[in-house]
Amino acid sequence: MMQVYRLAALSDNYIFILVDEASRSVAVVDAGDAVVVLNFLKDQNLSLSMILNTHYDGDHVAGNRRLLQAFPGIPVYGNAIDRGRIPGQTVFLNDGDRVQVGDSVGRVLAVPGHRHGHLAYYFEASADLFCGDVIFSAGSGRIKDCTPEQMQQSLAKLRSLPDATKIWCAHEYTLDNLRFALTIDPDNLELQSRMLEVKELRSRSQPTIPTIMGFEKRTNPFLRWDAEAIRSRLGTTGDVETYTEVRSRKNQF
Ligand code: FE
Numbered sequence: 001m002m003q004v005y006r007l008a009a010l011s012d013n014y015i016f017i018l019v020d021e022a023s024r025s026v027a028v029v030d031a032g033d034a035v036v037v038l039n040f041l042k043d044q045n046l047s048l049s050m051i052l053n054t055h056y057d058g059d060h061v062a063g064n065r066r067l068l069q070a071f072p073g074i075p076v077y078g079n080a081i082d083r084g085r086i087p088g089q090t091v092f093l094n095d096g097d098r099v100q101v102g103d104s105v106g107r108v109l110a111v112p113g114h115r116h117g118h119l120a121y122y123f124e125a126s127a128d129l130f131c132g133d134v135i136f137s138a139g140s141g142r143i144k145d146c147t148p149e150q151m152q153q154s155l156a157k158l159r160s161l162p163d164a165t166k167i168w169c170a171h172e173y174t175l176d177n178l179r180f181a182l183t184i185d186p187d188n189l190e191l192q193s194r195m196l197e198v199k200e201l202r203s204r205s206q207p208t209i210p211t212i213m214g215f216e217k218r219t220n221p222f223l224r225w226d227a228e229a230i231r232s233r234l235g236t237t238g239d240v241e242t243y244t245e246v247r248s249r250k251n252q253f
Contacts, residue, residue, distance in 0.1 A: 002104040002126045004168060006207060007040055009033040012172045013059050014209055016130060017041075018052075018123075020102025025049045027101045029121065029130045030170055034063030038070060047071065052099060052106075053078040054132030055115040056085040060170065064088045079110070079117035093119060106130075111158060113151025114141035120158060127165050129213070131158060136169045137211040138194070139177030140222035143247065152225065152243040159223050163214030174198050174208040180253045184221040184246060185230055191219045221246045 005017040009032050016029040017040060029052045031037050041048060048071045053061055056078070064076060064087040077099060078085075080092035093099070095110035099121060106121040111134045120131040133141030134151075135158055143151050178195045185191055194215075198208050217223055224230050225242040234249075236242040 002101060002123060002128065004126075004128055004166075004210075005040065005044075006168070006209060007036050008172070008207070009036045010059055014168070014170055014172065014207070015063075016168050017046075018101050018104070018128075019046065020104045023102030025100075025102035025104075027052050027099075028067070029168070030054055030060040030132060031063035031067055032059040032061070034066035034070075037063060037067060048074055049101070050074050050099075051076045051088070052121055052130070053082075053086050053089070054120065054130065054170065055079070055118040056082050057115065057133070060132065061086055079119050082117040085117070109157060111154035112146050113154040114144055114146070116145050118154070122161065122165075127162065128168060128210075129158065129161060129165050130168050132170045134158060134169075135167055135216065135220070135223070136171055136177055137167070137174040137198075137208055137216065138181045138191075138220050139173055139250070140220070140247075142251070148244040148247060149240050151247070152240050155223055155243070156239075159213070159217060161213055163212070163217065165213040166210040167213060167216060168210045172207060172209065174211075175202050180250050181219065181221050183253070184233065184249065185219075185224070185227075187229065188219060190215070194219060222250075 003019045007015040018027040076088040077091040097108040106123045109120040114133045225239040
């Protein structure tokens with residue numbers, strides 16, 4: 001079975017360490033800070049087997065070179081279209097490819113929207129999704145070099161995964177996201193109670209990640225373009241139109 005460890009890094013990032021218990025294979029997802037990763041590996045007496053990158057923004061790849069110095073020759077995975085942008089990249093992935101951490105198999109999902117080359121890694125057997133800056137708890141990443149249509153399609157692709165999927169997103173933005181979400185969907189009782197839970201967790205500096213897909217489908221305004229309550233509040237009709245209106249309101253929030 002694959003174990004996931006969540007490391008807090010930089011101001012509000014999470015770095016994930018995946019350990020396949022049987023083989024002791026170890027992957028890091030988005031090593032934004034090498035020191036955080038190296039300290040963890042040393043404490044746990046683990047050796048790094050590979051680096052998986054979701055996209056090339058600095059807070060996701062800045063530790064690659066330093067980790068390669070500590071573990072020379074390990075493979076560095078990223079989107080084929082990010083060739084030249086991800087430091088140390090050696091494996092050039094496309095949608096539908098597979099990655100393996102020991103015996104744990106992850107499916108590569110192309111999810112353009114935040115970045116054109118953004119990837120998610122989905123480990124079906126353990127129901128773990130590493131989706132970088134595409135879905136956050138109660139939120140979603142900004143559109144940087146893509147269209148709203150692309151982002152909405154990527155969100156739809158991830159939303160089609162099973163409800164039990166654990167969403168390991170790359171940032172602790174949940175409290176701010178919930179403040180915004182309640183302006184879009186104020187009568188949502190689950191959203192209201194999530195706010196109470198998250199306020200309490202964050203007052204003790206506790207993480208709100210992972211979140212669960214089924215819950216996000218019912219509460220995250222960026223995944224609810226077809227919810228009548230939201231459409232009527234925003235005065236929108238289509239899926240992309242509704243998503244785009246939520247996005248633009250969040251940009252101004
Ligand atoms: Fe980021």
